[in-house]
Amino acid sequence: MARRLPLIVLLILLGWMFWSSPTLSGIASGVAVFLFGMMALEQGLRGLTGGTLEALLRRSTDRLWKGLAFGAGTTALTQSSTLVSLLTISFLSSGLLGLKQGLGVIFGANLGTTTGAWLLAGPALHFNIGAGALPLLTFGVVFILTRNRILRALGWVLVGIGFLFLGIQWMKEGFETFQQAFDLTEFAMTGLGGLLLYTLVGIAATVIMQSSHATLIIVITALAAGQITYDNALAVSIGANVGTAVSTGLAAITTNTAGRRLAAAHLIFNLVTGLIALVFIQGFLSAVELGSSWLGIAEDNFTIRLALFHTLFNLTGIVVMVPLMGRLVSLLENRMPSMPLQLDQPKYISNNMLETPGAALEATRRELLRLFRRAFSLIAQVLNYEAGQLRKAESRAQLETLPDRIRSVDVDALYLRTIKPLHGLIVDFMARLSVEGDRARQLVLLRVASQDLIEGVKDAKHLQKNMVRYLREPDSPMGKEYLSMRRHLGHLLRQLDQLAAEGEESNEDMELELATLSTRVEENDIVDNGRLDELIRNNRINAEQATSLMNDNAYTNRIARNLLNMARAVFQPFAALDPELRDAIALNPGEVRALLNELNTANSQQEKTDP
């Protein structure tokens, strides 16, 4: 109940406003329509530029200036720092972006958001923009009703702009009418008290409306109507800046540590910037005076002067904070360390990423890599390898070494504890991702890869029974065959683990290694290469043992093929996958068999000719 109290108070206040004053209700409706316009605009821009923004962000991370320019440019263009902040948090959470690069984007976005004040204080107030709202709304709704995705997104953008225009017009008219009845400047406060109080008003308004643009438009229209003093308006704009960081912070609560660090950095940046603006307000006012005379801004044009002030103090914040970025990153990493994750906790995927499909798919791929490491550990245990020992094994002899005691592990219990919970989260996340085109193909690849991995683990369970039994008699003919299977799978696991760690380093190395491993699987198939027939013909194994060997050979091959298929989809980012390159050097099972026959014939001929 206590948590809902502010909402109840707000609703009662609004109700009273609508009942008591048509003018106040006009202003409140203007704010509501403006906010709805912002939401519609954001939704439209997400559909229209989502992919482009993500592609741009991927390319803007190697240099700080690029990150700053991306943040400033995209925010100026989309007029939504929330969109850019959420995109950055998603990229950071999925591991596509480092904290320092993310900070660059956020600092840039803060500068970009100042363009909004210029637009609101300039064209929005001096033209009858309300007249343009209705055609925009009409065309927008027509577009929304079409089936084309791009047109629908464009429709939302038009509707968004239309509502923004309408909201501004209503607020403008509301304040103009209000001016005739009341004079709010009676509540104006001067001095430090006024500065602090109106800063707090700016913070509160932005946190409630979740939009610094909305706070700025109210203050700008009120300033234009003479309902707030210039000094108090400046303080509200400082508060709006701090308030927007509080909103991002609230949104980041549900993200992982990386996202929370970025939100904290955003808050620190905006607090420092706000503090600088408050402490040096006289200096900034002189700078605005100077800038206004350079730009030819009239002395009584307070709305444009406010926009200039807003830009100047944000720019100063960037100049002050950029040299301290390294320290800020270290501070955040020390103060907000990554918490050890529970087995059922995802590291990369989170619900707030569903809105940014590119980052979400990359996060899913990385989460599947984590799942592979767990599967690696489980299969290694089934084969009686210590995971660490297997990773270090370099020679055939090391792969053949058996532990002192052959153990059987409870695969079901291990699966339920270490694999199933994370797999379930990944599958659930993938099911809720809405993607089209190339991204839909990537999603299918990842879904199949996750299934391949699980099937590999389940086949390992079936393999365990005889594996453990025959590894206990390594010198028997059956023991030797299981030892050989263990070595082949161990080698494959170790190579895959190394490839997973190297990951994105070289596309060609990855393809070559996977092609080699794939050929090995064909080579080691004892049914195809004639080894099983040879064992039966030479009476080294009986019929019952032969069927066991045949089944377990099939399990081994299936595990290997499933792991290789999974590796092809997961070990590299989707953009780096090249099926044509892979096919160019791939040998099909028939070709491998022909080669092996050729080699066997050559070997037997050599044995005959050798004395």
Added chain:
Amino acid sequence: MSGTLQDKLRKFLSKKTRKQIEKQDKLRKLLAKMRKKQKKLEQELADETNPETQAELRKDIRILKEQRRKGLEHLQSLRERAPE
């Protein structure tokens, strides 16, 4: 501007051609890596004394040669497919 220069410029600007060139470059790099790996395996074979390991190395080299042969054929076909 001469005709040849125009053709070259058109080729450079064509997305399809650029993609084709990119593919050829990737495959060429891969084949070079395979050649390097083959040499390394041949060196290992020369130093190896264990007959079993020798047989495995021979097998690996033969398979690698076959993969390279296929790759070279594919490269050739890519070159032939390249727009004039």
